[in-house]
Amino acid sequence: MKHGDNVSASECSHLRSLILNSVLGIFKQQAFLGVVKALQSCPWKEDQTERNLFRANLGKCCNASYSMIMTQENTVIGQTINFDAETKIKQNITKSLYSLFPKKSPFQKPIRTCAVVGNGGILNNSSCGAQIDGADFVFRLNFPPLNWTDDVGAKTDLVTSNPSILINRFSSLTEQRKPFIRMVQEYGSPLILLPAFSYSANTEVSLRALYTADEFDLKSKVVFFNPDYLKNLTAHWKSVGLKFVRFSSGLMVMSMAMEVCDEVTLYGFWPFPKDLNGVPILHHYYDNVPPKPGIHAMPEEFYQYLQMHVKGSLRLNLGHC
Numbered sequence: 001m002k003h004g005d006n007v008s009a010s011e012c013s014h015l016r017s018l019i020l021n022s023v024l025g026i027f028k029q030q031a032f033l034g035v036v037k038a039l040q041s042c043p044w045k046e047d048q049t050e051r052n053l054f055r056a057n058l059g060k061c062c063n064a065s066y067s068m069i070m071t072q073e074n075t076v077i078g079q080t081i082n083f084d085a086e087t088k089i090k091q092n093i094t095k096s097l098y099s100l101f102p103k104k105s106p107f108q109k110p111i112r113t114c115a116v117v118g119n120g121g122i123l124n125n126s127s128c129g130a131q132i133d134g135a136d137f138v139f140r141l142n143f144p145p146l147n148w149t150d151d152v153g154a155k156t157d158l159v160t161s162n163p164s165i166l167i168n169r170f171s172s173l174t175e176q177r178k179p180f181i182r183m184v185q186e187y188g189s190p191l192i193l194l195p196a197f198s199y200s201a202n203t204e205v206s207l208r209a210l211y212t213a214d215e216f217d218l219k220s221k222v223v224f225f226n227p228d229y230l231k232n233l234t235a236h237w238k239s240v241g242l243k244f245v246r247f248s249s250g251l252m253v254m255s256m257a258m259e260v261c262d263e264v265t266l267y268g269f270w271p272f273p274k275d276l277n278g279v280p281i282l283h284h285y286y287d288n289v290p291p292k293p294g295i296h297a298m299p300e301e302f303y304q305y306l307q308m309h310v311k312g313s314l315r316l317n318l319g320h321c
Ligand SMILES: *[C@@H]1O[C@H](CO)[C@@H](O)[C@H](O)[C@H]1NC(C)=O
Pocket: 059, 060, 063, 066
């Protein structure tokens, strides 16, 4: 974003067409960083046509505002649903399970501006906190620590959680639940979005999170991803050529935001070990633990975001704010 090197209009259009007409595999890492760095000096403009096209395509496959969360509107008692990651396993929607779902989707009306905050080490020293908090709606992933608010902000309207966080950090919520309550309260009153019906091993702990929020009268609501939505979203991304075993929660949340928000900016999405100046950075802004190898395809997902940035359908922030 910041003007450093002067990159001419023709260089910018060359960079854009290079990114749009290539696949990530052709780049050597150093050259790739150079291209992305040079692009930072090119102006970004939203392209309404691209933006609307992207939204309409996602709407056709996935319809996030109606379908992404299990609601009483999109399920019926007695229905069986398939888990999206363990396709042979089914869940019966009993009356008591149904009663835990919100009546309607919380995303009835479009939200004007959204920030989707990934946890990449590139956020360290970004000073993006105020800009992030200035968005109408802030999505975060996996209950990240918020103790660098100058860089990452504090506003949290929705946070996803990998159930492994509940299992490992909070003893699957079978023991003292206060530590979980205290952590959630640090985020204000976000929607907590859990993949309760992706892997059957995570269903019980996800339900316990909902019971806990209920019993302690948290302002936060726990809601569940609709596995049918995730299945359709997976098929959609595979159909446009993205290769992965399991897509990341970043890609899920970005896709959701593209449907429910008018303007989307991504922060902290950067899957490389060095920043744009070649300086080594942490994997996350709060720790240096890499994800399990072989499951997600973060660089390929990143390349999608970069292409979307170039097309003007979202803004990918990689620098200082
Ligand atoms: C999503 O589904 C709802 C309910 O069926 C429908 O009213 C709405 O038009 C759909 N939206 C899109 C983008 O298809």
